[in-house]
Amino acid sequence: MSTHLPNPDVTRRTFMAGAASAIVATALVGCGGEVPVEVTPSTSDIPDPVIDVSGASEVARDIMIIPDRGKTFVPNIGIIGGRDSVLIVDTGMGQENAEKVLDYAVKYARGRKLYLTTTHFHPEHAYGADIITKDATYLANKAQIEDLHRKGQPYLTMFRHDFGAAVAKRLDKVQLVDPTITYDRDYDLDLGGRVVQLRATGQAHTMGDQLVIVPDVKMVFTGDLVETHQFAIFPWYPPSDVDVSGVRWREVMRKAIADAPSIVVPGHGNVGDISRLTDTHGYLDELIQETWKQTAEGKSVEDIVPAVKELMFQRHPEWIGREWVEKGIRCVHTEAPKTASR
Ligand SMILES: [Zn+2]
Numbered sequence: 001m002s003t004h005l006p007n008p009d010v011t012r013r014t015f016m017a018g019a020a021s022a023i024v025a026t027a028l029v030g031c032g033g034e035v036p037v038e039v040t041p042s043t044s045d046i047p048d049p050v051i052d053v054s055g056a057s058e059v060a061r062d063i064m065i066i067p068d069r070g071k072t073f074v075p076n077i078g079i080i081g082g083r084d085s086v087l088i089v090d091t092g093m094g095q096e097n098a099e100k101v102l103d104y105a106v107k108y109a110r111g112r113k114l115y116l117t118t119t120h121f122h123p124e125h126a127y128g129a130d131i132i133t134k135d136a137t138y139l140a141n142k143a144q145i146e147d148l149h150r151k152g153q154p155y156l157t158m159f160r161h162d163f164g165a166a167v168a169k170r171l172d173k174v175q176l177v178d179p180t181i182t183y184d185r186d187y188d189l190d191l192g193g194r195v196v197q198l199r200a201t202g203q204a205h206t207m208g209d210q211l212v213i214v215p216d217v218k219m220v221f222t223g224d225l226v227e228t229h230q231f232a233i234f235p236w237y238p239p240s241d242v243d244v245s246g247v248r249w250r251e252v253m254r255k256a257i258a259d260a261p262s263i264v265v266p267g268h269g270n271v272g273d274i275s276r277l278t279d280t281h282g283y284l285d286e287l288i289q290e291t292w293k294q295t296a297e298g299k300s301v302e303d304i305v306p307a308v309k310e311l312m313f314q315r316h317p318e319w320i321g322r323e324w325v326e327k328g329i330r331c332v333h334t335e336a337p338k339t340a341s342r
Contacts, residue, residue: 046166049124050097051097060263066104068269075124075268076221080212082196085192089118091131097170102136115139116136117139118144120210121208127174133177137180139179139187139198141182141210146208186200194214199211205225211223218262221265222256226267229269231319232287246331257274257278301330
């Protein structure tokens with residue numbers, strides 16, 4: 001285990017009423033014992049994060065989405081077909097879920113070669129790769145592999161211990177596996193008559209986030225860089241975990257918007273259009289601008305947090321994941337220009 005990560009035994013969880021989304025729990029595993037916590041024991045056991053392939057639907061030609069159905073620790077999973085090959089995007093949490101995804105993909109592929117890629121290393125997105133790689137060639141970017149090597153095992157241990165019996169059972173026999181093919185920044189995967197662009201974004205929600213772009217249908221899979229109607233997830237737990245960057249994340253969103261996709265598949269929540277990206281970019285920009293403005297005015301971070309939080313809640317009253325706003329403020333506060341007064 002990395003010495004930079006907290007001991008799972010002292011890791012605590014925060015669950016806010018009404019905001020028990022998958023990524024809430026995902027990011028919280030970076031939480032060290034020094035982090036203030038609110039614990040609601042009745043919600044500490046995550047419901048069984050089971051994937052149901054029966055809800056899969058074709059969102060573009062030869063591209064299926066197995067939807068998250070709003071379930072905690074269940075991601076949106078993509079199956080992207082080409083003439084010769086089929087690419088699976090994300091695995092679901094644990095071996096049994098991954099078996100379902102693989103079985104679905106094998107049937108869907110009807111003899112086509114299988115590939116797997118993962119949007120980032122978090123457990124519901126990547127901790128089924130050991131099963132899917134039995135039949136699929138696994139591709140991921142180098143930074144994501146470094147995330148997996150550095151934090152993969154601690155995350156696995158913590159998820160097995162801290163999120164209830166159903167999650168522990170899902171992860172019981174999981175083995176972390178390396179990809180067959182690694183790339184640095186860009187990889188173009190030719191599925192036959194369709195090229196899928198794998199694009200490492202660099203540091204944002206994690207160090208190894210990846211966009212999966214299907215140019216011929218102007219579609220992008222974002223992983224947890226984008227969620228539907230939710231405040232951006234900042235796994236900001238200094239000193240244990242400070243890998244997230246609001247400033248870089250905003251830039252990643254700006255570039256993704258410039259590509260003008262028509263279909264955006266978030267990590268969690270309903271598939272949508274480019275507004276999924278502009279929503280996230282807009283929020284990150286507001287968060288940074290407001291936090292930096294108040295920093296420049298000489299306010300302390302302890303004064304900035306409640307003020308900016310309130311502003312964000314007013315601007316997005318319907319969004320979930322409110323507990324992530326403070327972590328976002330504290331993260332981007334550290335990214336403020338050095339010339340600003342503190
Ligand atoms: Zn995530």
